[in-house]
Amino acid sequence: MSEPEELMRAGATLPRRVIGTGTMAGLGLLLLWLVIDKPPEAVIWQVFLIVFGAGALWLAQIMWRATGRQLILTDAALEDSSGAVLVRVENVEKVDRSMFAMKPSNGFLVLLKEPQPRAWQPGLWWRSGRRVAIGGVTAARDTKPMADALSMLVMRHRGELPDMSDLMGTADDETPKDDTRKEEAPGDGAPKDDGHADDSSGDGGRKD
Known part of the structure; x- marks a missing residue:
């Protein structure tokens, strides 16, 4: 694995x-x-x-x-730098960062399918039952893209989004193959020279 x-x-x-x-x-x-x-x-x-x-x-x-720890998002789970697993992708029901969500400052809320043990890291994250709140003293420029990425991982796990490897494989299959064409040599369509030059001075033009 x-x-x-x-x-x-x-x-x-x-x-x-x-x-x-x-x-x-x-x-x-x-x-x-x-x-x-x-x-x-x-x-x-x-x-x-x-x-x-x-x-x-x-x-x-x-x-x-x-707050000395860091939040780490992988393609399987959201963890912190101590190794504690906050939430696994397959257990996520919804990622909510709306204005009315009960979330920390500059953070987001994750609703789980199955409840998990309570845990609390002040200023970084807390978990109670089916709710996991991320944020506190973190910057919004970091947590906002993390929430969006987690939402996309959940959608991909449900089959609502294709895998990136599948997309790349499909793109390769649909790429048209280049037809090998024989290029015409320059001058193939030009008229051939018969080797006879026009005689500008005819016989009638000579003077005795």
């Missing part, structure tokens, strides 16, 4: 990673600073700020590691 062919990759650029994780880390530090600088009188609110502040810092470091 041949190895799957890699078609394209998508990932988060360094500025997007810094902005995304920096925002989350900044929120965590702000909540913890409020507890230290101006703690609420009620203990429950102090616990609330501490828990959510620590949770935001924990989520920021997970997001930094997750």
Whole structure:
């Protein structure tokens, strides 16, 4: 069995990673600073700020590691660079990147035929049941063509699109063969010279 062919990759650029994780880390530090600088009188609110502040810092470091991965689309599945398989082509029901789809920023949503285990890589992708959401801190210029390519792979798997190898084979079969024609030598149609030159000075033109 041949190895799957890699078609394209998508990932988060360094500025997007810094902005995304920096925002989350900044929120965590702000909540913890409020507890230290101006703690609420009620203990429950102090616990609330501490828990959510620590949770935001924990989520920021997970997001930094997750966004260091890349999304890899092959002709068989959509994976990430760690080897985790997000979705296989034969299990895709629909690829949705419409405005009203519940998808991350600059991403798209994949509906599956069969539910898969839950997984989450903050800022890159998440999966819950029959839904797989791609995107977050990724760039739209990378995820949009990836969604289109995945849609074409699904259509080809269903038989709605022919395989590229089949198209190439059909094109070769329909190519007309060149007829070998004997070229006429230059001058074949020209009148032949009988070797007799016209005598411009006739006998009557001589003077005795």
